[in-house]
Amino acid sequence: MVYMIFLHVQNNSRQSLSPVLVCYLKICGMSDRKISRLNAETLLFHDLEIYGEIAEDYINILHENFSVNIDEFCFEKYFPCEFSNDGLMQMLLQWFFPWFATSSKEKNRRHPLPLSKIEQAIVSGKLI
Numbered sequence: 001m002v003y004m005i006f007l008h009v010q011n012n013s014r015q016s017l018s019p020v021l022v023c024y025l026k027i028c029g030m031s032d033r034k035i036s037r038l039n040a041e042t043l044l045f046h047d048l049e050i051y052g053e054i055a056e057d058y059i060n061i062l063h064e065n066f067s068v069n070i071d072e073f074c075f076e077k078y079f080p081c082e083f084s085n086d087g088l089m090q091m092l093l094q095w096f097f098p099w100f101a102t103s104s105k106e107k108n109r110r111h112p113l114p115l116s117k118i119e120q121a122i123v124s125g126k127l128i
Contacts, residue, residue, distance in 0.1 A: 016039065017035065017038055017039065017040060017115065018040075018119055020119060020122050020123075021040070021115055021118065021119050021122075022035055024061065024062070024065075024066065024118065024122065025038070025115075027061055027065055028057070028058050028061055038115065039115070040114065040115050040116040040119070041114050041115070041116065042114065042115050043112045043113060043114050043115075044058065044078070044079070044113045044114075044115070044118075045078060045079050045080075045110055045112075045113065046110070046112055050079070051079045051080050051081075052079070052080070052081055055075070055078075055079040056075065056079075059073065059075065059127070062118065062121055062122065062127060066121075066122045067125060068121045068122060068125055068126060068127050069125060069126045069127070070127050072126070072127075072128050073127045073128060077110070077111050078110055078111050078112075078113045079110060079113075080109075080110065
């Protein structure tokens with residue numbers, strides 16, 4: 001039965017998430033309703049606008065709950081910080097207008113991190 005579920009997930013990866021990803025997202029605090037709208041290609045920062053301390057928490061959950069080695073993971077490559085060191089003006093803009101941190105310019109500077117890569121990290125035990 002588990003094997004059949006795995007085949008179903010493999011064949012419909014754009015439509016549904018694997019049980020391990022659903023478990024991970026629930027531990028991260030995501031609602032069932034939101035999880036139901038995601039697929040393996042959903043990007044943490046670009047689509048879900050997860051960044052800063054929340055993104056750090058998502059990555060730390062991989063380490064703490066799934067024993068994923070995150071030592072070589074370069075956080076800044078995928079996510080902006082809550083308040084970057086780009087200057088006082090940018091910090092104020094992010095403080096008063098949170099959507100500023102998720103602007104298209106910032107998204108273009110970051111590499112995509114799809115949920116499928118999170119699943120690969122859980123399976124392999126390493127996030128690079």
